[in-house]
Amino acid sequence: MKTVEIAVIGGGPAGLSAAINAASLGAKVAIIERDDQLGGQLRKQTHMFFGSKEQYASTRGVDIAVMLQEELKKYQDNVDVYTDTTVLGLYEDGVLTIEQSGKYMKLKPERIIVATGASEKFLAFPNNDLPGIYGAGAVQTLMNIYGVKPGNNVLMVGAGNIGLIVSYQLMQAGVNVKAIIDAAPRIGGYLVHASKVRRMGIPILTSHTVKYAYGKDSLEKVTIWQLDEQWKPIPGTEKDFEVDVMCISVGLSPLAELLWQAGCKMVYVPELGGHVPLRDENMETSVKGIYIAGDVAGVEEASSAIVEGRLAGLCAAKSLGYANEDFEKMKQEYLQQLHSLRSGPVGEKIIKGLSKVTVQGGI
């Protein structure tokens, strides 16, 4: 069985940042990514990032993916990159089972940083399984990775940041967005994103949900209706949209299966998207040696994922003895960055969620 000091599962913003920090301190790192390239969801983000310059604000996500890979290359002597590689299982003895291009293998790392991200939530309405109804992230992949339009006319379901951003990206790709609807009475995403698509003439209909989807082989029409203050549909408020694509963007849930398998203590925290592991301030879970970073630790923005990754990489390396006289300073710096990213009103929900799963001074 192969061994390595630190295995990082997932090559997105959190995983890349974790691998960079751990390798920069001297630890031997294996970064494992199921896609054929590192970068994760960053590779689909054509918009400029928020945050401050420490989290690459004003830089486009696609470019951040490249910058992080360049940074990782600086420590390539300490890093093995496994792309096209999927982790299938994480066992209680700390062994990872892995599939790489049809080959099955095992890996026994001394530390594991799980940065698997999240998957898209689905929505229940009649005919929701019709082709043409896609996750908003799927449409991003199709457009921004493969350069293929999902269709001609789109109804976006969900006015969170992903719904708003993907609507904008659809328009950039020359696809018509008919409307953005959201069951909530208020727009969940950043209002600057909302105003940006609104001034292009895309209506944003809050307190609206899907009533019915129609189509023979694939989507042809969607009927929506309005919700009252108790979120009950109001008959007579139906509106039809003739669309060949409907994007579902109703949130993400952490991809935490590996953490369950490892026996990490999990807590259901709606504010963080679903079940997430208990962790201490070093991002270590209740199973010693297993660290977490990014959306799997709680769904939020990529900027926080980057900082969490840096923190988890730092702490995992430290636990192996790769100490650095700046450790405490760096750790405090990352904690401070996370604190400030979350300190405003849009971070209240995250802070509330994290307060349910963060255990001070070790679990």
Added chain:
Amino acid sequence: MRIEEHPILSFKRGKKIKFYFDGKEYEGFEGDTIASALHAAGVKVLGHSHNHKRPRGFYCAIGNCSSCLMTVDGEPNVRVCIEKLREGMMVETQKGKGVLK
């Protein structure tokens, strides 16, 4: 349905690849997945559900949901949203759940 020009991205398409879907010849590019090449050619229905025979396309496009299973070069249950396109590939609508050979 290819995006030819984009304000932010430039798509560097690889060489053209011929493949077959249910016996008919199709074309994609190196770097495509089977699903992206089919979608670009206007094919949205990738199969039918086992019990209710409802049309199925992809949903997640990154290998999470397994809504896009097809038979590829005789092998059933291939997630075509993440399977890279190769020259001469025989892609078929899957009949049934697939048999272990």
Added chain:
Amino acid sequence: MLEKTGIPTKEDIKSITPSEERRRKGPVAVIECFQKIPCNPCYTSCKFGAIKEFKDINDRPVVDFDKCTGCGVCVVNCPGLAIFIIDETYSDTEALVKIPYEFIPLPEEGSYVTALNREGKPVCRAKVVKVQNAKSQDRTPVVSLAVPKEYSMEVRFFNINDYFSDNTYICRCEELTLGELRELIRMGYRTLDEIKRISRAGMGPCQGRTCRQLIMQELAKTTGQKMEEMPMTTFRPPVKAIKLGALAGGDDNE
């Protein structure tokens, strides 16, 4: 309401609008960022210290309009594309509005586009005065539109060829485009006759037989007048072209 529709309210806009006095002095940044979010590139990119220091990354930007030169660096650095430059000193009647525009094709300098408001509704025709797309802007081109001064705080986007499109012909004889017609209606010309007199539409060889209906439809659509109630122009002879020689020859009986 902004949180329900994405459209800032009049009060929201009022709270960030530079004073009339300041606007008379020259270009100035207008930051339409109404929510506390963790984001500070406007502050860090400003070389003139015109954006008040962020004590917290979630602070909302506050512009010191006396320090702001309207240079536009913040416009391309704002991840929310929420910053615009307005310059009311552009001409006696027009203001410049600089808008970040990440779409293709880019409009051509000198062409006309449909200026849109914050709801995406047409406001007026606007001339594209400048398109800036330097490498340092990193794929966020900035388009400068000349619009009537009263619209400087209204125009926030544009459509490259839609509502006021300039190659849709209404009157083929006198070459009046739909864009020009809409502009005339916007300026207050409300009857067929007024439009005929100002634009010559209907005075060409076809004598209004191709354009009349289209002008009436547009008047009905944009002003709400009923077509059956619209006053007609005067129909003078000759209704069809006739050679001057034939006229000069006089009636056989004369």
